[in-house]
Amino acid sequence: NAGVMQNPRHLVRRRGQEARLRCSPMKGHSHVYWYRQLPEEGLKFMVYLQKENIIDESGMPKERFSAEFPKEGPSILRIQQVVRGDSAAYFCASSPRGMVDTEAFFGQGTRLTVV
Amino acid sequence: DAKTTQPPSMDCAEGRAANLPCNHSTISGNEYVYWYRQIHSQGPQYIIHGLKNNETNEMASLIITEDRKSSTLILPHATLRDTAVYYCIVRVVSSGSARQLTFGSGTQLTVLP
Numbered sequence: 679n680a681g682v683m684q685n686p687r688h689l690v691r692r693r694g695q696e697a698r699l700r701c702s703p704m705k706g707h708s709h710v711y712w713y714r715q716l717p718e719e720g721l722k723f724m725v726y727l728q729k730e731n732i733i734d735e736s737g738m739p740k741e742r743f744s745a746e747f748p749k750e751g752p753s754i755l756r757i758q759q760v761v762r763g764d765s766a767a768y769f770c771a772s773s774p775r776g777m778v779d780t781e782a783f784f785g786q787g788t789r790l791t792v793v
Numbered sequence: 794d795a796k797t798t799q800p801p802s803m804d805c806a807e808g809r810a811a812n813l814p815c816n817h818s819t820i821s822g823n824e825y826v827y828w829y830r831q832i833h834s835q836g837p838q839y840i841i842h843g844l845k846n847n848e849t850n851e852m853a854s855l856i857i858t859e860d861r862k863s864s865t866l867i868l869p870h871a872t873l874r875d876t877a878v879y880y881c882i883v884r885v886v887s888s889g890s891a892r893q894l895t896f897g898s899g900t901q902l903t904v905l906p
Contacts, residue, residue: 682836711893721837721896734893769836771894781827782894784836 680704682772682785683752690791697757697764699788703772709733710753711771711782712745721769727753760792797881802901805875811868813900815881818862824885826857827894828866830877837880837896840866871904878902 683702691697703710712724726734727747738745742760747753757764767789771782798816805811817826827842841848841855843864848855854867868875880899 713896720898721831723893723895726893737893767834771837781839781842783839786836787834 682770682783684768684770684785684788686788687786688789688791690793691760692793693761694759697760697790697792699755699757699768699770699790700752701755701770701772701785702752703770704774704783707772707774707783709773709775710747711773712753712755713769713771715767715769715787717766724755757790760790762792765790765792797883797897799879799881799897799900801898802903804903804905805868805871807873807904807906808870811866811871811875811902811904813866813868813879813881813902814863815866816863817881817883820861820883821885824883826855826861826864827882827884828853828855829880829882829894829896830875831880831899832874832877840879871902873904873906876902876904 682704685700689697708729710727713721714724715721723737725738725745729747730749742758744756767787769784769787771784773782825842825844828840829837830840831837841850841853843855843857845857845861857864878899878901880896882894
């Protein structure tokens with residue numbers, strides 16, 4: 679059973695471009711969480727999605743950021759018009775039942791560098 | 794979710810037990826204690842969780858005090874690969890809650906050769 683797969687592992691974007699980060703949850707998991715880790719800082723929750731639904735987006739910046747988890751395919755975190763401050767590691771986690779008495783499994787992250 | 798307090802850093806000799814403390818004095822009855830770790834540049838890794846009984850798995854043991862106001866994660870025989878930031882997280886777990894994990898600053902454990 680493959681773990682949570684994130685791609686790309688490294689992404690370089692120029693200021694103003696769009697960044698698309700993909701997350702394929704573990705098989706059988708329908709709950710996905712996105713976290714951001716700025717350099718030398720802790721992990722901050724961004725958004726929680728279930729298939730085709732956003733459950734909690736309280737940690738998402740109000741502008742330029744969006745997330746989706748379609749019925750088919752991976753979850754996508756999209757950052758429009760990237761700025762240098764978006765440079766960070768973005769981690770995705772999945773769980774089978776919304777972390778109700780279960781743990782979450784994290785991917786290896788996508789490291790976004792904005793130049 | 795209840796707030797946790799952990800020492801910012803600890804050292805441990807290779808082969809010895811690593812005991813990582815966590816205070817959660819405001820924990821409520823329906824909150825679990827979770828431990829995760831993050832090895833440098835990698836995604837966080839689940840270690841163990843518990844409610845009030847002590848728990849053990851292949852990675853570690855979790856000792857929760859009787860009043861549940863603190864807990865200790867024990868790595869019985871630390872290796873160099875256990876060097877990581879260890880996060881103690883307290884959270885409600887119920888079918889009606891969609892709570893995410895809230896990570897604090899954690900404890901940087903360094904295992905020394």
